[in-house]
Amino acid sequence: MMSEPLELERRLDHEEWIIEREVNIRLVAAGINELSEALPPSPLKIFLAQFSSLIVWVLVGAAIVSGLPQEWVETAAILTIVALNAIPGFVQGFRAERSLSALKQLSGGERDLGFLRLSGL
Template sequence: MEENWHALDKDSVISLLKTDQFAGLSAHEFQSRLAALGYNELVEKQKTPLWKMLLTQFQDFMVLVLLGATLVSAFLGEYSDAVTIMAIVVVNAILGFVQEYRAEKSLEALKQLTAPFSRVIRGGIEQKVPARELVPGDIIVIEAGDRLPADGRLIEAVNLEIEEAALTGESVPVRKTADRVYTWDTGLGDQKNMVFVGTSVTRGRGIAVLTATGMGTEMGRIAGMIQAAEEQDTPLQRRLDQLGKYLVWGCLGVCGVVVLTGIVRGESIFLMAMSGISLAVA
């Protein structure tokens, strides 16, 4: 259930999440929610195999043209030209591969922001559990030095300050409060009654009821957008690709004219064909 939790008072949040401020969830209720909602972790889509990622670097039109030029140069005995062109193709492929590989690692960087363990109140007992075993409705205890394991609504805050640079870009720790209620359209950085996964407590202590875990958190939404984003060529890249095709076809046209002109003038067909190929490669 997705709500504007920051726009509700803490009692309403606790009521909607069907939990208890002091006792937390029962063991049975926790197991039921865990089975229904899954673990508190970022879900990663199937990775692109490294070999496939590398192979895609050779599918560009101009790269295929250069590979063809390499073969023709080698066939004509112009080995220095063939080596030079191949070196250009390989360097271009390596750069593209490294860029895509780093993009694939972006989700892993987000995962490193999550806390490994958390203190939670269940059945009236405070206990330390793996952060992946948290569910909405859990009551967590936080203090200076802790990293937030999920998103939550504060129900108690004592001199609590949280550094949220990883999420909002705000370089100064934010003073939090449990008693304020904000309008539904309040921005993420101004929701001072909320805590978010991946942020760190720099001062004070507090208690929060978890409102979202895993891919339902703000960090989870970011991870989802990263994985759903499709790579698109920029307008400049599209124009350069189009220009490259024009140049290739124009070059082939000029070479064809040269070959035909030589043949008309009585030159050897084989000689003119080799001259046209050499000119195209050049």
């Protein structure tokens, strides 16, 4: 009869083999588990995204309606508000994209954690 530590070690080695085999099967079937890297949006896309809100389009519609009877002061005021609203949103979005790319660079490459053993067996 085998001693208990030796039996436990043999059982863990067998489980490691089963896990490694399952990992290899899944690697062949599904490929590497990683997200594809998307290109960061261009500054133009970030700027144009500021005009995707419903309230912005309501204001643009109000500017058009106020421009029909040639109320140019009201039209200019509404369009100025829309433009002034887009500037801080663009700056915030642009800085967020720069921060995100800096964080990705800081995170570095892959990390090798080694093989994790199951505990409590």
